[in-house]
Amino acid sequence: MNEEMIDKIKYAHQEWLCALDAVSSPIFLHDKDFRILRCNKAYSQYAGIPYAEIIGRAYYELFPKNDGPLPHCTEALEDPLSEGSEEDVKIEDKLFHSKGFIIKDEHGNYLYSLHILEDITEQRQIEEALRTSEEKFRALVESTNDWIWEIDRNGNYTYASPRVESLLGYTPEEVVGKSPFDFMPLEDAQRLRGEFQKLITKHTPLFGLENTNVCKDGTIKILETSGLPFFDKNGVFAGYRGIDRDITERKQSEVSLHQANRALKTLSAVNTALVRAANEGELLKNVTDIIVQQASYQLAVVVYADENPQKSIRPVSAAGMDITHYWAEDITWDDTEKGQLPVCEAIRSGKTQICHNIACAIGFKGWKESTLSKGFASNIALPLNNTHRTFGALCIYSTEENTFDKEEIRLLEELANDLAYGIMNLRARVEQEQHATLLRQSLEQSIQTIAATVEARDPYTAGHQHRVSELATAIAREMNLSKEQIQGIHLASIIHDLGKIHIPAEILSKPGKLNTIEFMLIQTHPQEGYNILKEVKFPWPIADIILQHHEKLDGSGYPQGLKGDKILLEAKIICVADVVEAMSSHRPYRASLGIKPALNEIKRGRGSWYDPSVVDACLKLFEEKRFKFSTTHS
Structure with missing residues (x-):
């Protein structure tokens, strides 16, 4: 190397x-x-x-x-x-x-x-923290009341938390691979699929989307869906993660609250109609209109139960449709084949009858096809009771099944009771008015008889009291007095000289001037008239009016010498009418002076003897409205 x-x-x-x-x-x-x-x-x-x-x-x-x-x-x-x-x-x-x-x-x-x-x-600390976090998340997911889910970009579930089983009855394994629309009713699925696809295409967050779901056992749950889009590591849209919350009870509460509020508003409006109704027909028309127009029910009918051999049920008022094309004439409240509708049973039993689903109701047999064809799905029949019997019923129809819940039924029963009370009240009022009319007619006939008796003793003043009554009531109307006051003035005027029945006839018909004693005797007739009538119970102070009809504002009148406000207005009116009629009519001791001197007399005494407002009304009648006595002066 x-x-x-x-x-x-x-x-x-x-x-x-x-x-x-x-x-x-x-x-x-x-x-x-x-x-x-x-x-x-x-x-x-x-x-x-x-x-x-x-x-x-x-x-x-x-x-x-x-x-x-x-x-x-x-x-x-x-x-x-x-x-x-x-x-x-x-x-x-x-x-x-x-x-x-x-x-x-x-x-x-x-x-x-x-x-x-x-x-x-x-x-390892990071791994432990991650494991702990995953356990906490898993515990949270599994313990929450909300169903947590994940769907892919095609809208199919890739994850479903265990909560889905207690919510819809399906296991997570049964849910994964399906879409949300597989659990919705067909109509809802078709309606929401397009909207949902638009949101997914735009990757729009989902907040509070309400949707109906069919559980595994066939029951219905309403869910509120919220979710956010998520993306893969390359930023490509991957799907949605979110939650479904069961809002079935909340929606049911909202519906119940809406129905209760609807019934309360209806009840309030009906009570107002009860107070304002002038007659029974007006009341029934207003009530049925309120039920349909304000409460949004589709049909409201009031029927009466006739006490005839057929025990007929007669519709008397309706709103929502023309019931002449709907109501069967042969419906009876007798317990026969034709008397099985809820309204028939309500009249027979005196108890409320509810039909939550007309399509399944046995009682609607024979009428079911016609009723369903009108779109009606549920019905309530509320009896109208008086102290003796059930005299009718209020029938309300809705286009929705199960419309009437417990609270709404309670409020509608209260409405029916109020309506029955209002009907009986109006009938009692009519009877009272008829009775009062008979009494008034009888009273007036009696007073007319008394007046005729008085005038029969004084032929020269025959018709005087009637003419005074005619003018006095015209003055009262001109002064805008009430009908009751005018009626009292009319009756008091007719017999205002009743006390002259105690005056000798020769004095009443004396052609010459009366001496002092005779005149003093004439001046007793207001007191004598009062004495005759003071124990009679009139609706008006007739006796006091007769007593005061010769009093003057300054106290110079008779018999009591009353002044100003101590004198009844009715007496002040008769006083002016008496003067005008007397001066313009023939008397045993003189010829008629005519209307003009009579009017000059009340003008002269305006404010001293005669009430100014009464004088002004009288003058207006003659000078502006051309008042004339309808009966011929003697």
Whole structure:
């Protein structure tokens, strides 16, 4: 071997030693007795001993320190076929991965062992942290109430958390490979597939997408889907990861709340209609309109149960459609084949009848095809009860199945009770009004009879009281008094001179001027009229009006000399009407003075004798509205 070759070998050896020293992991060579033949700087640093003191010493005395060589090192030397071995070694607070290699010559004879100690402490800590994190994530995934999933770019599930089984009844294995649309009703799947494809194409995040799913047992669950797109290491869209949350109960609560609010608003509107209704027909029309227009039910019908031999059910009001083309004339509340509809049973039993699904209802046999053809799917019949019987029912129809839940039924029952009460109230009011009308007619006939009796004794003033009543009521209307006040003035006017029945007829019909005693006797007629009527219970103060109809504002009138506000307005009106009629009519002691002097008289006494507002109303009647007495003056 020439000198140049020797130099190259030395240079290569030096390069190998430099390469070993550049490695950060401890590396050493040992013989069969485990004595170190060579080592790199890293080994010297870990052993804490200079290189010169290491060579020739057993490595287990230096690093890693132990009672003997590493087990895998011994096993490798004892196995003639072994080319090396490895194991993890804990050295103080660090973990090393020890690898040993058997170096042999070209004949297979052992030369030495190469040992590398790699510090894997940080790597194992990372692996442990990752494992812990994975366990926590797995526990979270498996314990959460949400179904966690992953789909690929084609929209097929590649992962489904165990929650899917308790949610839909399918195992994760049954879900993987299928698409979300495989679990939806056909109509929903067809509707959502296109929308979902648009979102996937644009890689749009999914937030709160509501969708209906059919469980393995056939039940329905409503899920809320949210997810984010993910991409592979090359930035290519790979699919979506997300969650599905069961919102079935929430949606059911929302529907129940909506239905309860709908029923409450309907109830409130119906109660307003009850208060404002002037008659029964108006009430029923308003209530059925409210149920359809405000509550969005499709049909509302009020029916009455007739007490005839056929026990007919008669529709009286409806909204939503013309019931003459729908309601069967032969429906009866008798327990026969024609009386099996919910409305029939509601009238018979006096209890609410609910049909959640008309298509499956036995009671709709014979009417089912017609009812379903109108789009109706559910129905409720609410009895209308009075204290004696069920006199009718309120029927409400919906185009959706299972429309009426417990709370809505309770509120609709309250509505039906209020409606029944309102109907009976209006009927009672009509009866009372009819009774009151009869009483008023009887009262007026009696008063007219009394007036005729009075005027029969005084032929010269025949018709005077009627004419005074005519003018007095016209003044009252001009003053915008209430109907009740006008009626009282009318009746009081007709008999305002009732007390003259106690005045001798010869004085009443005396053609000449009355003397003082006779005039004083005439002045007693208001008191005498009061005495006759004071015990009679009129709806108006008739006796007091008659007593005061000759009083003057300044107290100069009779019989009590009352002043101003102490005099009833009704008496003030009759007083003015009495003066105008008397002066414009013929009297036994003089001819008629005419209307003009009569009006001048009340103008002269305006504010002193006569009430200004009454005078002004009277003048307006004659001067602007051309008032004339309808009966001929005597």
